[in-house]
Amino acid sequence: MAQAIERFVPDGATIALGLALEPLIPFAAGHEIIRQQRRDLELVGPISDALFDQLIGAGCVRRVTAAWVGNVSEGLGHCYRRACEQEVPHALEVHDHSNFSISLALWAAAWNVPSLPTRTLLGSDILRTNPDLSVADGLVQVKAVRPDVAIVHVQRADELGRAHAWGPLGVSEEAGLASGRIVISCEELVDASVTLSDPNRILFPETKVAAVVPEPGGAHPSPVQGFFKRDHAFHRDYAERSRTVEGFEGWLRQWVLDVPDRAEYLKQIDPDALRIKHHRPSVPADFGDE
Amino acid sequence: MSESYTPQELMVAVAAREIRDGDVVFVGMRLPILAYAVARNSHAPEARGLFEVGLMRDQPASAFLGTMGDPPNVAGALWATRMSNAMALMAQGEVDLGFIGGAEVDRFGNLNTSYVGDPRRPEVKLPGSGGGADISILSRRWVTLMSHEPRRLVEKVSFVTSPGYGDGSPGWRKRNGLLGGGPVAIITTLGVLRFPEGGGEAYLASVHPGHTVDEVAAYTGWSLQVSDAVSETSAPTESELASIRRFDPEGFWTRS
Numbered sequence: 001m002a003q004a005i006e007r008f009v010p011d012g013a014t015i016a017l018g019l020a021l022e023p024l025i026p027f028a029a030g031h032e033i034i035r036q037q038r039r040d041l042e043l044v045g046p047i048s049d050a051l052f053d054q055l056i057g058a059g060c061v062r063r064v065t066a067a068w069v070g071n072v073s074e075g076l077g078h079c080y081r082r083a084c085e086q087e088v089p090h091a092l093e094v095h096d097h098s099n100f101s102i103s104l105a106l107w108a109a110a111w112n113v114p115s116l117p118t119r120t121l122l123g124s125d126i127l128r129t130n131p132d133l134s135v136a137d138g139l140v141q142v143k144a145v146r147p148d149v150a151i152v153h154v155q156r157a158d159e160l161g162r163a164h165a166w167g168p169l170g171v172s173e174e175a176g177l178a179s180g181r182i183v184i185s186c187e188e189l190v191d192a193s194v195t196l197s198d199p200n201r202i203l204f205p206e207t208k209v210a211a212v213v214p215e216p217g218g219a220h221p222s223p224v225q226g227f228f229k230r231d232h233a234f235h236r237d238y239a240e241r242s243r244t245v246e247g248f249e250g251w252l253r254q255w256v257l258d259v260p261d262r263a264e265y266l267k268q269i270d271p272d273a274l275r276i277k278h279h280r281p282s283v284p285a286d287f288g289d290e
Numbered sequence: 291m292s293e294s295y296t297p298q299e300l301m302v303a304v305a306a307r308e309i310r311d312g313d314v315v316f317v318g319m320r321l322p323i324l325a326y327a328v329a330r331n332s333h334a335p336e337a338r339g340l341f342e343v344g345l346m347r348d349q350p351a352s353a354f355l356g357t358m359g360d361p362p363n364v365a366g367a368l369w370a371t372r373m374s375n376a377m378a379l380m381a382q383g384e385v386d387l388g389f390i391g392g393a394e395v396d397r398f399g400n401l402n403t404s405y406v407g408d409p410r411r412p413e414v415k416l417p418g419s420g421g422g423a424d425i426s427i428l429s430r431r432w433v434t435l436m437s438h439e440p441r442r443l444v445e446k447v448s449f450v451t452s453p454g455y456g457d458g459s460p461g462w463r464k465r466n467g468l469l470g471g472g473p474v475a476i477i478t479t480l481g482v483l484r485f486p487e488g489g490g491e492a493y494l495a496s497v498h499p500g501h502t503v504d505e506v507a508a509y510t511g512w513s514l515q516v517s518d519a520v521s522e523t524s525a526p527t528e529s530e531l532a533s534i535r536r537f538d539p540e541g542f543w544t545r546s
Contacts, residue, residue: 020343020344020359021342021343021344021357021358021359021373022343022357022358022359022360023343023359023360023361046373046420047420049357066418067418067419067420067421068417068418068419068420069417069418070417070418072319072356072357073356073357073542075417076416076417077417080415080417081414081415083415084412084415085411085412085413085414085415094415096404096418096419097418097419098419098420098421098422098423098424099342099373099377099419099420099421099424100373100374100377100380100381100421100423100424100428101424103373103374103377104374107374118381119381119427119428119467119468119469120377120381120423120424120427120428121423121424121427122427122453122466122467122468123427123450123453123456123463123466123467123468124419124423124426124427124450124451124452124453125404125449125450125451126404126419126423126451129404129409129449138467139467166370167359167361167364167370168341168343168344168345168359168364168370168371168372168373169344169370169371169372169373170343170344170372170373171372171373171374172372173372174372174374222359223357223359223360223361225361225364226361229360229361230356230357230359230360230361232356232542235356276361280365
């Protein structure tokens with residue numbers, strides 16, 4: 001992970017992450033970005049649960065282009081509030097979207113057009129504060145958003161970048177296609193015979209994928225279908241401790257700065273308590289051809 | 291009343307009654323997740339739930355949900371897909387009812403979930419729209435739930451994240467190109483506000499048991515219209531409470 005972040009997430013980059021909304025959030029990658037002290041990043045995503053709040057609090061972020069920044073089960077994002085209200089740790093530029101419009105901004109970039117029209121956001125003040133939105137002929141034009149890199153956590157991938165993800169996908173597909181390159185982290189690194197057995201489930205063209213990082217538990221505390229439940233208590237603890245700058249800094253030391261990698265991080269929790277034990281495999285599809 | 295209940299449990303029961311059988315419901319987060327489960331288990335067995343994360347369900351999830359993307363909401367889904375597909379249905383007017391949470395609302399049902407104060411230097415930065423603005427504009431009708439406080443039910447919202455009836459003038463939504471019909475109810479901790487057919491200004495339709503019209507008016511930041519037929523909100527039934535407690539066994543949403 002350290003290598004992938006070092007190589008593909010430079011200072012000033014525009015990065016898309018947390019693209020399946022509440023599940024499959026690449027927290028391990030986000031924490032590595034914090035450890036490497038990246039600066040002036042633009043974060044792109046619909047919701048990302050508490051990950052955006054953590055990156056903002058750690059001082060990595062110049063601009064947020066998102067529909068929602070907070071803590072999904074707990075409410076407000078305290079680092080996000082401090083950045084917008086008090087410029088702590090520094091000022092933050094916000095490009096507000098709705099979930100639908102951020103998806104369209106990414107589809108526009110994926111399809112290589114300047115913008116896409118929609119009926120959503122008509123009548124909303126979001127049109128007044130986001131310079132990437134305008135009204136023409138009774139429709140809202142959503143300007144393309146083109147991230148440098150999308151970081152996506154999935155259930156399994158092979159070493160050539162064919163990633164299988166299942167469950168709801170949010171804006172993962174359009175964000176991957178819109179981005180210059182894609183970094184994958186996965187619960188399981190599998191043989192190509194597994195991924196190629198079901199090409200419909202491959203999330204991205206392998207030509208876009210720059211790195212595959214096996215990172216079991218890399219989405220904690222967000223859920224991974226078939227692998228891990230969401231850790232609600234962890235989100236509550238973060239919400240409480242991040243209310244003050246000192247509390248947040250203590251949290252950050254414990255879970256990010258004083259931890260070399262995800263394997264050490266996982267020693268501080270009980271992964272087995274969160275592991276999904278009742279499996280519901282799908283019936284394989286038959287790709288027979290003659 | 292044989293059993294006590296919390297204000298949140300009453301809000302869930304009232305929200306569930308807004309769901310009609312056969313509705314496609316854009317469910318959202320928190321209390322509406324429970325409202326959907328209650329409705330499915332009582333008067334709306336043919337309702338379907340649509341979740342912006344990219345899910346459609348019929349049966350409510352079999353275990354507690356902290357978010358709409360939790361594994362129990364995916365297992366047994368009718369459709370697991372991308373967000374833009376869920377939005378496609380709403381953009382076609384095929385979502386009958388949506389739920390939106392709000393921090394501030396005004397008399398015309400305009401919701402703010404973005405900024406309190408000047409957006410350039412806000413007093414409070416709220417999390418933002420999520421799918422709220424999309425639901426407010428595109429769903430056929432929608433309902434919001436919030437705690438009834440003067441700082442939340444305000445004369446004028448600082449920022450319209452999710453438009454209701456705009457300036458309240460007749461035909462405001464149509465004139466501005468908004469596809470859906472707009473808000474039908476504001477369900478609060480003290481009562482239920484409704485809107486006239488075709489939109490306009492909210493009026494007090496019912497007051498929750500144990501509260502008075504004067505109290506509701508005092509906690510409202512504008513001069514509240516009161517229906518001539520204002521009634522007492524029906525308390526949650528035993529079966530509604532049983533459903534709520536089954537899907538929120540620890541009281542994560544309804545007892546904290």
